[in-house]
Amino acid sequence: MRKRGVRAEIDSSDDRMQKKVRNAQMQKIPFMIIAGEEDMNAGAVSFRYRNGDQKNGIAIADAIAEIKQTVAERKQV
Numbered sequence: 001m002r003k004r005g006v007r008a009e010i011d012s013s014d015d016r017m018q019k020k021v022r023n024a025q026m027q028k029i030p031f032m033i034i035a036g037e038e039d040m041n042a043g044a045v046s047f048r049y050r051n052g053d054q055k056n057g058i059a060i061a062d063a064i065a066e067i068k069q070t071v072a073e074r075k076q077v
Contacts, residue, residue, distance in 0.1 A: 001033075004064050008033075025050060030077045031067055049077045 001008040011020045017034075024032050034046040039057070047063045048054045058066075070077060 001064060001067075004068075006064055006067050021048070030070075033063060051077065 011023070013020065015023070021032065028050065030050045032048040032050075034048060036046070039045050042057065044057045044059055045063050046054060046056045047058045047066070
């Protein structure tokens, strides 16, 4: 993602997924990309917005494009 101009951080802590999601929400991070083993095998990710909406099985390129478009349009998510 960084190579494509998107700021990104990886939460590699030992916390449970629910806690990682909650921490991201508390930090007001607008997008969370969740990539489990099945997602990685399919070349896809789960894409979660700060408001709790989630899209599963999104191609990585599509997720990056959506982030870049949202930033360019200065949309609130």
